[in-house]
Amino acid sequence: MPDTMPESPRDNTMDPAEFARRIRVHALRMVHRANASHIGSCFSMADVLAVLYTRVLRLDPTRPDDPDRDRFVLSKGHAAAILYAALAERGFFPPALLDDYSRNGSPFTGHVSHAIPGVEVSTGSLGHGLPIATGLALAARAAGRPSRVVCLLSDGECDEGSNWEAILFAPHHRLTNLTVIVDHNKIQSFGRVDEVLDLAPFADKWRAFGWRTVEVDGHDLGALEGALGAPPDPEKPRVVIAHTVKGRGVSFMEDRLEWHYKSPSAEQLAQAVAEILGS
Amino acid sequence: MRNTFVATLEEIAARDPRIWLLNGDLGFSVLERFAEKHPGRYLNVGVAEQNMAGIAAGLGMSGNTVFVYSIGNFPTLRCLEQLRNDVCYHGADVKVVSVGGGYAYGSQGYTHHALEDVAVMAVLPGIEVFVPSDPAEVRAIVAAVAASGKPAYLRLSRAGEPVLDPRPIGDVRRVRPLRDGSDVAILASGPVARAALAAADLLAERGVSARVLSVPCLKPLDRDGIVAAAAGVRLVVTIEEHIARGGFGREVAAVLIGEPGHPPLLTLAVPETDPGKGCVAGDRDALLAAAGLSPAAIADRIRAAVRSPEGPAREGRPP
Numbered sequence: 001m002p003d004t005m006p007e008s009p010r011d012n013t014m015d016p017a018e019f020a021r022r023i024r025v026h027a028l029r030m031v032h033r034a035n036a037s038h039i040g041s042c043f044s045m046a047d048v049l050a051v052l053y054t055r056v057l058r059l060d061p062t063r064p065d066d067p068d069r070d071r072f073v074l075s076k077g078h079a080a081a082i083l084y085a086a087l088a089e090r091g092f093f094p095p096a097l098l099d100d101y102s103r104n105g106s107p108f109t110g111h112v113s114h115a116i117p118g119v120e121v122s123t124g125s126l127g128h129g130l131p132i133a134t135g136l137a138l139a140a141r142a143a144g145r146p147s148r149v150v151c152l153l154s155d156g157e158c159d160e161g162s163n164w165e166a167i168l169f170a171p172h173h174r175l176t177n178l179t180v181i182v183d184h185n186k187i188q189s190f191g192r193v194d195e196v197l198d199l200a201p202f203a204d205k206w207r208a209f210g211w212r213t214v215e216v217d218g219h220d221l222g223a224l225e226g227a228l229g230a231p232p233d234p235e236k237p238r239v240v241i242a243h244t245v246k247g248r249g250v251s252f253m254e255d256r257l258e259w260h261y262k263s264p265s266a267e268q269l270a271q272a273v274a275e276i277l278g279s
Numbered sequence: 280m281r282n283t284f285v286a287t288l289e290e291i292a293a294r295d296p297r298i299w300l301l302n303g304d305l306g307f308s309v310l311e312r313f314a315e316k317h318p319g320r321y322l323n324v325g326v327a328e329q330n331m332a333g334i335a336a337g338l339g340m341s342g343n344t345v346f347v348y349s350i351g352n353f354p355t356l357r358c359l360e361q362l363r364n365d366v367c368y369h370g371a372d373v374k375v376v377s378v379g380g381g382y383a384y385g386s387q388g389y390t391h392h393a394l395e396d397v398a399v400m401a402v403l404p405g406i407e408v409f410v411p412s413d414p415a416e417v418r419a420i421v422a423a424v425a426a427s428g429k430p431a432y433l434r435l436s437r438a439g440e441p442v443l444d445p446r447p448i449g450d451v452r453r454v455r456p457l458r459d460g461s462d463v464a465i466l467a468s469g470p471v472a473r474a475a476l477a478a479a480d481l482l483a484e485r486g487v488s489a490r491v492l493s494v495p496c497l498k499p500l501d502r503d504g505i506v507a508a509a510a511g512v513r514l515v516v517t518i519e520e521h522i523a524r525g526g527f528g529r530e531v532a533a534v535l536i537g538e539p540g541h542p543p544l545l546t547l548a549v550p551e552t553d554p555g556k557g558c559v560a561g562d563r564d565a566l567l568a569a570a571g572l573s574p575a576a577i578a579d580r581i582r583a584a585v586r587s588p589e590g591p592a593r594e595g596r597p598p
Binding site: 067114120121122123124125127128130131132133134135136137138139140142143161162165166168169 | 319320322324325327329330331332333334335336337338339340341342343360361364365368369
């Protein structure tokens with residue numbers, strides 16, 4: 001680990017801002033080392049993950065199979081690096097293992113893998129996470145378990161019809177233990193969302209489908225905690241549309257499509273780390 | 280078959296609280312009895328097979344044993360990637376049950392004919408694949424997969440198929456002899472086993488003695504049972520209500536090819552559909568006859584193959 005990042009406490013008492021800085025730096029180093037993609041997608045959701053893993057999800061890294069745990073399903077599985085980093089910081093495995101990201105023979109695949117402690121579901125093909133999360137929520141309710149199920153979608157993957165099947169289903173079955181977060185960074189794989197396939201009026205669509213719909217600044221940690229930590233709605237599943245910026249936290253990556261694909265050079269890495277740690 | 284399926288599942292669910300039954304808005308007059316007995320573990324997901332498969336995976340990941348039920352291609356091809364990634368890759372305990380295998384939906388037309396499903400499902404990692412020929416096999420299969428803890432595909436026919444043999448079924452993953460014979464071994468996958476038995480009767484009238492076996496489990500295939508069934512005969516015949524590519528006959532061929540001096544193999548299957556041509560209406564028997572799979576056509580093709588000095592023709596078009 002770098003000098004600038006001392007060992008983190010292995011519990012959820014960490015400050016979410018500090019957690020967010022740490023996982024961004026981890027993810028940067030991971031994708032740089034692996035010459036991997038998707039750092040922009042990681043950074044738009046870094047603050048969401050920080051709030052989830054420090055303030056919201058009830059998890060015990062020493063008991064990853066606790067049947068009463070909360071479940072987090074990352075449906076945008078291409079942002080695996082930042083989830084692995086969050087799980088390491090949360091204490092599911094030593095952060096040193098993040099060096100194995102995308103390495104030959106390592107379990108840390110480029111799209112998120114359930115072989116990694118703390119990962120509930122492998123994803124990577126878009127439109128899969130929410131139906132699975134819906135099944136997890138149904139199972140928890142049927143078994144009388146207190147688990148909450150949180151599923152994070154990208155905005156681009158809201159093009160997938162399978163998501164809308166689940167979006168129709170969950171309110172009908174009053175799955176109040178299900179929360180969806182949309183990382184609405186307005187850029188999808190090959191262009192801007194409003195140019196490729198416009199989702200607007202996005203929040204209205206969710207409301208019309210019967211969801212308790214909340215819009216927040218996805219980089220405002222307090223607002224995220226307020227939206228995600230609130231008690232469940234008595235009737236409806238909840239969606240938190242997090243307005244985010246792709247590449248958030250690094251000046252030359254912010255709102256730039258190419259950082260869906262590019263990996264930072266050594267020089268860019270140094271500058272990016274400096275910006276994050278200086279923030 | 281479908282009634283035996285739901286009756287058996289209902290019984291097992293009464294003693295196993297992990298059992299769930301989901302359907303994609305199909306199962307009228309069949310599934311209601313399960314819904315009435317176990318309302319908390321029954322769910323009509325709606326006409327949404329991708330969501331159904333994902334939900335089943337989530338339920339399965341939570342320790343449940345989940346049966347999903349719909350017609351032929353809908354719970355299989357329509358949500359294939361969910362079955363591959365969400366169910367099989369995670370080892371979720373999900374059983375895909377399709378009703379109306381092969382031409383069972385007859386005149387309903389092409390969309391309702393499941394002719395490639397077995398091949399497609401069998402390539403999924405870690406899944407077991409079952410194609411029962413009669414209600415007795417259905418009962419044994421449901422019991423076996425409910426306890427297996429792994430994904431399975433169960434291809435049902437419809438309703439009203441007779442039990443082909445009253446003797447109890449031991450291990451449903453093994454071949455099931457239905458009739459003895461010495462010249463030809465007919466291995467049948469699914470309800471066409473009944474046509475195979477009828478064909479064997481016709482062959483007997485013409486002096487050809489045929490043994491008939493049902494093979495209810497395609498994956499894992501009972502290799503020893505296949506090899507034993509093929510021992511000492513002049514011809515091995517496979518019959519399936521499915522296209523040949525990727526199907527039962529190919530699996531049997533892969534077993535026999537490794538056996539020195541194995542008998543020749545005749546694969547009887549449904550011809551691939553001609554692209555662009557509409558499929559004709561017809562009840563199941565008519566469609567099977569057009570595919571060369573009526574008892575008379577089966578008997579004729581077998582007789583021709585047994586008599587041919589060059590051995591049997593490859594599957595090809597029906598005569």
